[in-house]
Amino acid sequence: QVQLKESGPGLVQPSQTLSLTCTVSGFSLTSYNVHWVRQPPGKGLEWMGRMRYNGDTSYNSALKSRLSISRDTSKNQVFLKMNSLQTDDTGTYYCTMLWFAYWGQGTLVTVSS
Amino acid sequence: DVVMTQTPPSLSVAIGQSVSISCKSSQSLVHSDGKTYLNWLLQNPGQSPKRLIYQVSNLGSGVPDRFSGTGSEKDFTLKISRVEAEDLGVYHCVQATHVPYTFGAGTKLELK
Numbered sequence: 001q002v003q004l005k006e007s008g009p010g011l012v013q014p015s016q017t018l019s020l021t022c023t024v025s026g027f028s029l030t031s032y033n034v035h036w037v038r039q040p041p042g043k044g045l046e047w048m049g050r051m052r053y054n055g056d057t058s059y060n061s062a063l064k065s066r067l068s069i070s071r072d073t074s075k076n077q078v079f080l081k082m083n084s085l086q087t088d089d090t091g092t093y094y095c096t097m098l099w100f101a102y103w104g105q106g107t108l109v110t111v112s113s
Numbered sequence: 114d115v116v117m118t119q120t121p122p123s124l125s126v127a128i129g130q131s132v133s134i135s136c137k138s139s140q141s142l143v144h145s146d147g148k149t150y151l152n153w154l155l156q157n158p159g160q161s162p163k164r165l166i167y168q169v170s171n172l173g174s175g176v177p178d179r180f181s182g183t184g185s186e187k188d189f190t191l192k193i194s195r196v197e198a199e200d201l202g203v204y205h206c207v208q209a210t211h212v213p214y215t216f217g218a219g220t221k222l223e224l225k
Contacts, residue, residue, distance in 0.1 A: 035214070045154075045162065045205055047214040060213045061114065094161060099209060100152055101173060103161040 002026035004034075004095045004104035011110050012085050018109060020080040022095030029053070029071055032097050034078045036069065039106075040091040048093075051078050085111045115140050119206050119217025125225045126196050134191045134220045136206035141186045143210070150209035153182055153191045156219075157202040165204075166191065196222070 008020035036048040049059040068081045092106040116139040153166040166182035206217040
């Protein structure tokens with residue numbers, strides 16, 4: 001069945017770069033889009049960007065200058081990299097696919113020194 | 114970017130009661146392919162979101178038919194008939210017609 005799982009460091013220092021991995025199973029990255037969505041503690045959801053099935057990417061305009069999404073189809077992984085992290089980047093980061101039908105369990109990222 | 118205005122921000126309900134949540138978009142959500150990509154999600158406390166409704170009115174897999182979605186263009190509604198305890202949490206609307214995709218601010222459904 002379809003599964004997504006996020007992984008990455010729980011703690012990142014301010015101004016550093018966040019690197020997250022979404023490992024998927026049960027479907028091919030060359031057939032479906034994968035999105036990244038984040039949620040600050042106690043707040044709403046924010047779409048960050050997507051890796052399309054054909055390798056194209058789209059980004060939230062508010063994050064575009066700091067954000068990069070890539071993939072390794074041989075490993076069934078989608079990567080998120082975001083630089084210049086600040087405290088308001090703290091939150092839970094999710095990967096999701098198929099028009100939000102499937103979600104990972106999320107990974108909490110805390111930006112703090 | 115499309116702004117999604119979701120109301121009310123919170124609802125206090127009794128089990129068995131029916132409720133509605135509204136989501137209005139700043140632009141039409143009709144895609145050039147003719148479909149309207151408006152989804153409703155439920156996030157139970159401490160959980161990842163779960164999709165309830167896709168393309169305005171289509172029930173997600175395994176979602177009880179107590180949930181229904183209606184609307185068109187810029188005005189959408191989620192209705193929950195006969196609320197059950199498992200329905201408590203935060204409801205989110207999200208549009209996937211225009212990039213960047215955008216979410217409503219959420220509606221917290223609580224027990225009265």
